[in-house]
Amino acid sequence: MRHPEYYQLGLGLPSNLDEGTSTRKQQSRPSLRRSQSNGMLFDLFEITRPAPRKKIARGRGLKFDSDLTEKCKRMVGMVGLDALAGQIKVFWNLRLSSTAGLAHHSTAQIDLNPRLERFGPEEPERTLLHELAHLIAHSRASGRTIQPHGPEWQSACSELGIPGENRCHDLPLANRVIKRKLAYRCRYCGIIVPRVRKLSRDSACYPCCQKHNGGGYSRRFLLERISIQEAKLLAPEHEWV
Ligand SMILES: [Zn+2]
Ligand SMILES: [Zn+2]
Structure with a gap:
């Protein structure tokens, strides 16, 4: 490379360079940027959770269910939420224990x-509708904050044929119920993450990093500690201490 200092300092190349060199400039700049950001990501992921490992872990634990997905699409289409119907996907998550x-x-x-199937075919069905009601209520709220099991959710439950649905699932799903002592919330999507152990201050929401940042770590999606009282209100479906 004839002018390494330009690449390293991030300066533009002198305008009198010939075309051959500017082609090389285009090639070497992204690679420099990539290695820099790799270094950064590596450091950041050392103190949070390494994304590639988590990606594999989530992928491994998930089984897509096309029948249930189709069923949800039909039901959501029937209540007139075509955009949601187009997006919806149902998975069996082998990593869920008490949820x-x-x-x-x-x-x-x-x-x-998947353990729901132990309780007969009606349990997966009921849970599916319970969760579907969450998606419907959230989609209708279009950004407005609503209570997870508030009136919007309750009315979606009625429309889906499970009026009077309980806000909590109290099935003995896990042989060993792990009570979560700590709660975190994504500052971007609001997802509640229950934890037994403390997270590092730099942990980011994995689904948001996946969705909005190509799987890369970003502080935009930091997980912030919230109180257990708040967590119980926002996510009563988890086992809290
Ligand atoms: Zn719920
Ligand atoms: Zn998030």
């Missing part, structure tokens, strides 16, 4: 606990 199901608002995904 029956989860609704990911930002990605319109529902995770179901």
Whole structure:
């Protein structure tokens, strides 16, 4: 390389360089940027959670269910939410222990606990509708803050044929129920993350990093500690101490 100092300092190349060199400039700049950001990501992920490992772990624990996805699409279409119907996906999440199901608002995904099937075919069905009601209520609220199991959710439950649905699933799903002592909330999507152990201050919301930042770490999606009282209100489906 004839002018390494320009690349390293991030300065423009002198305008009198010939075309051959400017091609090289285009090639070497991104690679420099990439290695710099790799170094940064590496350091940051050392004190949070390494993204590639988590990506594999989540992928491994998830089984897509096309039948249940189709079913949800039909039901959501029937209540007139076509945009949501187009996005929705249902997975069996092998990593869920005491949680029956989860609704990911930002990605319109529902995770179901495979252990639900132990309780007969009606349990996965009921949990599916419970979580679907969360997605419907959230979608209708269009950004407005609503209580997770408030009137909007309750009316969605009625429309889905489970009026009077309980806000909590109290199935003995886990052999060993782990009570979560700590709660975190993503400052961007609001997802509640229950934890047994403390997270580092720099931990970011994984779904948001995936969705909005190509899987890379960003402080825009930092997880912030909230009180257990608040967590119980916002996410009563988890086991809190
Ligand atoms: Zn719920
Ligand atoms: Zn988030």
